[in-house]
Amino acid sequence: MLIICPPNTRLQDCLLSRSIHILTACGGRGNCGKCAxxxxxxxxxxxxxxxxxxxEEQLEAGWRLGCxxxxxxxxxxxxxKTGSEG
Ligand code: FES
Incomplete structure (x- = not known):
């Protein structure tokens, strides 16, 4: 699913405003890697x-922790990738 996030916005806030949930097992502290x-x-x-x-290659390709x-x-x-997408 492609999401457009406006300037000066946290992706997490953008997703929540649309009721879209990604896996955030560590509560968004950067410790689990589930929110890629x-x-x-x-x-x-x-x-x-x-x-x-x-x-480095993954970072170059755009991979980030969603949180x-x-x-x-x-x-x-x-x-x-939302929870319902497996
Ligand atoms: S929610 Fe755990 S690393 Fe992002």
């Missing part, structure tokens, strides 16, 4: 927790 999403377009920062869970993604200055498009 793929940023399709737009820039998002890579933080320390992303670096723990993903290889940590923030759309800063521009809208981003993110591919998410």
């Amino acid at each position: 999403v793929k940023v399709i377009s737009g820039e998002t920062a890579i933080n320390t927790m992303d670096r723990l869970w993903f290889s 940590q993604v923030f759309a800063k200055d521009e809208q981003i498009t993110v591919e998410v």
Whole structure:
């Protein structure tokens, strides 16, 4: 499922406003890696927790921890896997 997240918005807030739920086993602390999403377009920062869970190649391909993604200055498009998608 592709989600467009507007600027200055946390992906988690964007998803919740649409009643879309991703797996967040650790409560969004960056400890479980269950919330992986793929940023399709737009820039998002890579933080320390992303670096723990993903290889450099995966980061280059856009993989991030969904609980940590923030759309800063521009809208981003993110591919998410919801709980119902298995
Ligand atoms: S919810 Fe656990 S790492 Fe994101």
